[in-house]
Amino acid sequence: MTLELAANQGQAPAADAIETSPLAIRGMTVSYGQKPVVFSVDMTVVPGAMTAIVGPNGAGKSTLLKAALGIVKPLSGQVMVNGNALASQRQRIAYVPQRASVDWDFPTRVIDVVLMGLYRELGLLRRIRPHHRDKAMACLERVGMTEFAERQIGQLSGGQQQRVFLARALAQGADLYLLDEPFAGVDAATEKAIISVLKSLRDEGKTVVAVHHDLATVPEYFDRVFMINTRKVAEGTVAEAFTADNLDKTYGGRLVTGQIDQLDLAAG
Amino acid sequence: MLWDALLLQLGYNATLVTIGACFLGIAAGVTGTFLFLRKRALVSDAISHATLPGVALAFIVMVSFGGDGRNLIGLLLGSAVSAWIGLLCVSWLTRYTRLAEDAAIGAVLSVFFGFGIVLLTVIQSMSSGRAAGLEGFLLGSTAGMLWSDAMVILVGGAATLALVLMFRRPMGMVAFDPEFAAANGLNVARIDLMIMGLAMAVTVVGLKIVGLILIVAMLIIPPVTARFWTERTDRVSLIAGAVGGLSGYLGASLSAAAPNVPTGPIIVLVSFAFFALALFFAPNRGVxxxxxxxxxxxxxxxxxxxxxxxxxxxxxxxxxxxxxxxxxxxxxxxxxxxxxxxxxxxxxxxxxxxxxxxxxxxxxxxxxxxxxxxxxxxxxxxxxxxxxxxxxxxxxxxxxx
Incomplete structure (x- = not known):
C-alpha cells in the first residue's frame, strides 16, 4: 500500500474527479489464479482526451480494460462511470476487443457485425429497420468500409477487420471508447484511418482510451498516457508522464537505452 | 409403400411418428445451430447421456408411489432433471477446475450413463419393471407411440423453438464475440447455460423418437450441413431447421415403409446424406x-x-x-x-x-x-x-x- 501511495504522489485525484470522470477506477485488483495481473490500480480518465495505456506484455493492460467493463471479475476494486455504477452507464461505453479474440470464419457479414453495436437499442425482438441499417452504414462510411458491407467477415484483411470492429463501436453511439490494441497487426493505411477516426471522436468531445503497444507513436497519437506494470507507474499528460524515468520503471530493463533515446520524450 | 409413407398413408401410428420426427428435426436443427456456433457441439453428447439415470429414477419413483411407471411426462421430467445436473457438472468442472471442457464432458458422460445402466438393471429385477421398456430410450422406440406422446413432442419442441427465436440475437452475439457481448451488459455465463439448456430440452423431447445416443446427430449435423450453404447466422439456423425437419420426415417415413427398421438411426442416416451432399457440392465451402x-x-x-x-x-x-x-x-x-x-x-x-x-x-x-x-x-x-x-x-x- 505504501508503494502504491508513493506512485500516486503529487497526483492523487480530488474527490470530485470521480464524479466527472467518464471512467474512474479505484483499488482494482484482478488475478488469474493466485497471481495478480493488476494490483490495486487507480485510474482517472480525463474527459475529452485520448489516453494510451502502455506497459510490457502481461502487464495487465487488457485485463484492466476488461475489468473496467465487467468482462472479467475483479478481486477487489470499484468502477465508476460518469460518477455512477457501471450497470447504469453501459450505453455510454463502446468497446473494441482485440481482433484476434474472435473466430473470423463465423457466418456473419460486415453489416451484421456493425448492427451488433445497436444491440442495446434493438434489444431482443425489435426489428432492424432501414434507419438502423443507415446508421450502421454511416459508421462503416466513417471507417471507409461501405463497399464491404455485404462481405463475409472471413474475406477481410486484418486491417479491414479492425475497422469493422471500430465501426461496431461507433454504432454504439457512446461517449467513452475503450479499445484493446486497435493497431495490432494492421497495415499503415488502416492505422492512419483509425487514428483519424479516434481524433475526430476526441474533437467531438468524446473520450478515448486505448491499449497501445508502439511507444514511438504515443506522443503523436495521444494526449495522455497511463503506464502500468501490474501496478500503476504513472498517469498524466504525455508531457508529464511519458518520461525516460517512467518508461524505465514500467519496462524495467526490457527497453534498451538506445530505444528510449529514439523516442520523442517529454523533457524530464 | 414408400410413397404411401411419404404421404402419411401408412396408418395412425406411422403418421404420428412422422409428424413428430419432422417437428423434432426442425427444433433440433435450429437449437443446435447456436450450440455449434458457440463451439459447444460435444456438450450435447454429455447432456444426452446424462438423461438416462433421470429416466430410470423417475420410473422407480413413479412405481413406488403406485403410479404407472411408463408415464412419458414423468419420465421426461426425470430425464430433464438429471440432464440439467449433468450440464451443471460440465459447466462447473470447466469453470472452477483445471479440467478442459473435453475432459469434463468425457467424465460426466460416462459416469452418468454408467449410473443409468446400473439403474436399468435394478429395474429389470423389480417385479413391475419387467415390461418397463426403458431400453427404448437408448435408441428410441416409436412402435407404441400414443397421441399424448406426440403432443408432448409437439408442445415441447414448439416451446423450445419459440425460446430460441426469442433469444437468437443475444445467443448469436455471445457465440461470435463473448467479450463484446459482456461489455454490452449481457450475462455470458447465463446465455451459455441457456444455449445448452435449450439443447437439453430438445434432447429430452426427442428421447422417445431418436433415443439419447443419437440425438446429438440431430442437434449437430443439420447446422454443420447448413454452414456449407450460407455465410449468415440467421440463414444457418433456418437451413438447419429445414434440413432437420426434412431428415425427420423422410427418415420416419422410410422406417415406416420398411418393416423392422428403427426410426432414429434412419433419421440420422438421412441427415448424413444431406451433409454428404453439402460437403461435396456446396458452392464456396464444398470439397x-x-x-x-x-x-x-x-x-x-x-x-x-x-x-x-x-x-x-x-x-x-x-x-x-x-x-x-x-x-x-x-x-x-x-x-x-x-x-x-x-x-x-x-x-x-x-x-x-x-x-x-x-x-x-x-x-x-x-x-x-x-x-x-x-x-x-x-x-x-x-x-x-x-x-x-x-x-x-x-x-x-x-x-x-
Missing part, C-alpha cells in the same frame, strides 16, 4: 468447389509463369504450362511462341514492371497489398495512375524474338 478453385488458381499461375518465360525467351519445361499455352494459341507444341503469344507475353512483362514500381512506392500501399503475382494492375489502378507509372518505366526494350 468440389475447393478442388475446382485450386485447379483454376494453378492454371493461372502456370499461365503467368509461361508468359513471363516466353517474354524473356526462356525455354518452358513444365508440361502443364506448355499445354495451357498451346491450347490458348500462345505457343506451338515445340515451345516456339506465336504472334499472339508474343503480344501477351510482352504485356505480362510490362505488367510485372508496373508492379515493381507500385510495390516499391509508399504512395501505392493500398494497391501493393493486393499483389499476388497474378493479377493485372489494370484491374486495380485508374488509367491516370497507370500512365504515371508507365512514364517511370524505362522505354520498353522489346520482346526478344
Amino acid at each position: 468440389l468447389a475447393a478442388v475446382l478453385r485450386h485447379l483454376k488458381f494453378q492454371r493461372r499461375v502456370h499461365m503467368r509463369q509461361g508468359l513471363l518465360a516466353l517474354a524473356q525467351g526462356q525455354p518452358i519445361y513444365e508440361k502443364l504450362t506448355l499445354r495451357l499455352l498451346t491450347r490458348a494459341g500462345l505457343a506451338r507444341a515445340d515451345g516456339v511462341v506465336t504472334e499472339t503469344g508474343r503480344a501477351r507475353a510482352a504485356k505480362a512483362l510490362w505488367d510485372e514492371k508496373r508492379w515493381e514500381i507500385v510495390r516499391a512506392d509508399q504512395a501505392f500501399e493500398g494497391a501493393a497489398a493486393l499483389y499476388d503475382g497474378l493479377r493485372e494492375l489494370e484491374t486495380i489502378l485508374t488509367a491516370d495512375q497507370l500512365t504515371e507509372i508507365d512514364a517511370r518505366i524505362a522505354p520498353p526494350t522489346g520482346v526478344p524474338s
Whole structure:
C-alpha cells in the first residue's frame, strides 16, 4: 500500500474527479489464479482526451480494460462511470476487443457485425429497420468500409477487420471508447484511418482510451498516457508522464537505452 | 409403400411418428445451430447421456408411489432433471477446475450413463419393471407411440423453438464475440447455460423418437450441413431447421415403409446424406468447389509463369504450362511462341514492371497489398495512375524474338 501511495504522489485525484470522470477506477485488483495481473490500480480518465495505456506484455493492460467493463471479475476494486455504477452507464461505453479474440470464419457479414453495436437499442425482438441499417452504414462510411458491407467477415484483411470492429463501436453511439490494441497487426493505411477516426471522436468531445503497444507513436497519437506494470507507474499528460524515468520503471530493463533515446520524450 | 409413407398413408401410428420426427428435426436443427456456433457441439453428447439415470429414477419413483411407471411426462421430467445436473457438472468442472471442457464432458458422460445402466438393471429385477421398456430410450422406440406422446413432442419442441427465436440475437452475439457481448451488459455465463439448456430440452423431447445416443446427430449435423450453404447466422439456423425437419420426415417415413427398421438411426442416416451432399457440392465451402478453385488458381499461375518465360525467351519445361499455352494459341507444341503469344507475353512483362514500381512506392500501399503475382494492375489502378507509372518505366526494350 505504501508503494502504491508513493506512485500516486503529487497526483492523487480530488474527490470530485470521480464524479466527472467518464471512467474512474479505484483499488482494482484482478488475478488469474493466485497471481495478480493488476494490483490495486487507480485510474482517472480525463474527459475529452485520448489516453494510451502502455506497459510490457502481461502487464495487465487488457485485463484492466476488461475489468473496467465487467468482462472479467475483479478481486477487489470499484468502477465508476460518469460518477455512477457501471450497470447504469453501459450505453455510454463502446468497446473494441482485440481482433484476434474472435473466430473470423463465423457466418456473419460486415453489416451484421456493425448492427451488433445497436444491440442495446434493438434489444431482443425489435426489428432492424432501414434507419438502423443507415446508421450502421454511416459508421462503416466513417471507417471507409461501405463497399464491404455485404462481405463475409472471413474475406477481410486484418486491417479491414479492425475497422469493422471500430465501426461496431461507433454504432454504439457512446461517449467513452475503450479499445484493446486497435493497431495490432494492421497495415499503415488502416492505422492512419483509425487514428483519424479516434481524433475526430476526441474533437467531438468524446473520450478515448486505448491499449497501445508502439511507444514511438504515443506522443503523436495521444494526449495522455497511463503506464502500468501490474501496478500503476504513472498517469498524466504525455508531457508529464511519458518520461525516460517512467518508461524505465514500467519496462524495467526490457527497453534498451538506445530505444528510449529514439523516442520523442517529454523533457524530464 | 414408400410413397404411401411419404404421404402419411401408412396408418395412425406411422403418421404420428412422422409428424413428430419432422417437428423434432426442425427444433433440433435450429437449437443446435447456436450450440455449434458457440463451439459447444460435444456438450450435447454429455447432456444426452446424462438423461438416462433421470429416466430410470423417475420410473422407480413413479412405481413406488403406485403410479404407472411408463408415464412419458414423468419420465421426461426425470430425464430433464438429471440432464440439467449433468450440464451443471460440465459447466462447473470447466469453470472452477483445471479440467478442459473435453475432459469434463468425457467424465460426466460416462459416469452418468454408467449410473443409468446400473439403474436399468435394478429395474429389470423389480417385479413391475419387467415390461418397463426403458431400453427404448437408448435408441428410441416409436412402435407404441400414443397421441399424448406426440403432443408432448409437439408442445415441447414448439416451446423450445419459440425460446430460441426469442433469444437468437443475444445467443448469436455471445457465440461470435463473448467479450463484446459482456461489455454490452449481457450475462455470458447465463446465455451459455441457456444455449445448452435449450439443447437439453430438445434432447429430452426427442428421447422417445431418436433415443439419447443419437440425438446429438440431430442437434449437430443439420447446422454443420447448413454452414456449407450460407455465410449468415440467421440463414444457418433456418437451413438447419429445414434440413432437420426434412431428415425427420423422410427418415420416419422410410422406417415406416420398411418393416423392422428403427426410426432414429434412419433419421440420422438421412441427415448424413444431406451433409454428404453439402460437403461435396456446396458452392464456396464444398470439397468440389475447393478442388475446382485450386485447379483454376494453378492454371493461372502456370499461365503467368509461361508468359513471363516466353517474354524473356526462356525455354518452358513444365508440361502443364506448355499445354495451357498451346491450347490458348500462345505457343506451338515445340515451345516456339506465336504472334499472339508474343503480344501477351510482352504485356505480362510490362505488367510485372508496373508492379515493381507500385510495390516499391509508399504512395501505392493500398494497391501493393493486393499483389499476388497474378493479377493485372489494370484491374486495380485508374488509367491516370497507370500512365504515371508507365512514364517511370524505362522505354520498353522489346520482346526478344
